[in-house]
Amino acid sequence: xxxxxxxxxxxxxxxxxxxxxxxxxxxxxxxxxxxxxxxxxxxxxxxxxxxxxxxxxxxxxxxxxxxxxxxxxxxxxx
Amino acid sequence: xxxxxxxxxxxxxxxxxxxxxxxxxxxxxxxxxxxxxxxxxxxxxxxxxxxxxxxxxxxxxxxxxxxxxxxxxxxxxxxxxxxxxxxxxxxxxxxxxxxxxxxxxxxxxxxxxxxxxxxxxxxxxxxxxxxxxxxxxxxxxxxxx
Numbered sequence: 001x002x003x004x005x006x007x008x009x010x011x012x013x014x015x016x017x018x019x020x021x022x023x024x025x026x027x028x029x030x031x032x033x034x035x036x037x038x039x040x041x042x043x044x045x046x047x048x049x050x051x052x053x054x055x056x057x058x059x060x061x062x063x064x065x066x067x068x069x070x071x072x073x074x075x076x077x078x
Numbered sequence: 079x080x081x082x083x084x085x086x087x088x089x090x091x092x093x094x095x096x097x098x099x100x101x102x103x104x105x106x107x108x109x110x111x112x113x114x115x116x117x118x119x120x121x122x123x124x125x126x127x128x129x130x131x132x133x134x135x136x137x138x139x140x141x142x143x144x145x146x147x148x149x150x151x152x153x154x155x156x157x158x159x160x161x162x163x164x165x166x167x168x169x170x171x172x173x174x175x176x177x178x179x180x181x182x183x184x185x186x187x188x189x190x191x192x193x194x195x196x197x198x199x200x201x202x203x204x205x206x207x208x209x210x211x212x213x214x215x216x217x218x219x220x221x222x223x
Contacts, residue, residue, distance in 0.1 A: 002145040002164045040183055043167055046146065047102035051110070057147050057167075057185070066160050067151045067187065067201075070127030074190040075151060075163040 005029050006056035017060045028055045035060065079209070080174055081222035089195055091124040091212065091219040096171040097133060097198075099141055100183040103167065115141045117171075120197035124210060124221065128201035131170075135188040137197055138166050147185050163187055170204070179223055 001007075006027040010017075013032055017025055024042040026033040028050050036042040039057060046055040059065070084093055098117035099107070107114055118137050130149060145164030152160050166188060170181035181204050191197055209222040 001162065003148055007148055007162070039185065043100060043146065043183065044102040047100075047106045051106050052103075052144070054144070055146060064150050067128075067130040067149050069129070069132075069151065069153045071125070072154050073132060073151075075132075075161070075187060 003054060003056045006054065010056070010058055014060075014062075018062055021060050021062060024057055024059050026055060026057055028053070079222045080176070080179060081209075081220055082172070082174060083218055083220040086212075086214075086217045086219060087123075089123055091210075091221075092121055092196065093124070093200075093221070094173055095120055095122045095181075095198075095200070096169075096173065097137055097141070098169045098171075099143070100167045100169050102183075103143075117169075119173075121195070122198045122200050123196050124205060124219070125199040125201060126205065126210075128199045130203050131184060131186045131201040132189040132191075132199045133166075133168065133186045134191045134197040138168070138186075138188050141168070143168070149185075149187055151187065170200075 009027050009030045020035045023035045024039050025035050026042045026046050042057040046057055096117045097120050099115060104114055118140055120137055143166040146167050147165035148162050149165050150160040150162055165185040167183055168186050169183050172179040211220040
């Protein structure tokens with residue numbers, strides 16, 4: 001699964017991140033690179049700092065928002 | 079308020095959308111002297127039953143994208159257990175006769191729409207910023223921004 005390290009870092013750091021719930025966190029490997037008000041801001045810093053290497057932008061939430069689809073879809077999981 | 083009124087198609091509220099790489103990714107590619115992938119015109123349908131926009135994997139692959147996020151999703155076949163899937167940052171735009179309509183840079187999920195006559199779904203993450211009128215009587219829909 002892509003971004004496995006970043007997902008693990010998010011899960012580990014969530015107790016500390018939760019005070020910024022609603023903001024977007026930028027994670028590179030096991031590094032929390034910052035939190036930002038918008039997805040676009042976090043994405044821009046991600047590309048500026050990490051270029052084409054792996055990084056993850058995620059909205060901080062105590063309970064992760066689930067995307068729901070009323071039709072069946074075939075999603076890529078890699 | 080710019081708007082489009084289009085006929086309903088057999089697959090629903092279908093429209094042509096331009097899909098490209100996000101501006102930050104474009105800047106990185108330019109700085110590295112790498113080729114910028116052309117925007118891809120794709121046929122998407124508006125789907126109020128989708129909370130997130132989905133794009134066909136072939137389009138994402140053509141743009142050379144790698145994941146910059148993840149999402150938990152539920153579909154009829156996942157039951158009550160959400161699965162994790164990668165998300166990609168893309169730029170979406172609509173070709174309007176009088177306006178260059180940008181839907182902005184958003185995270186999307188990759189999916190396989192082979193054989194369905196479409197290359198993706200525009201979900202409520204985009205539609206929440208629009209006015210959508212479904213006119214079944216005249217077999218048209220209007221999308222206003």
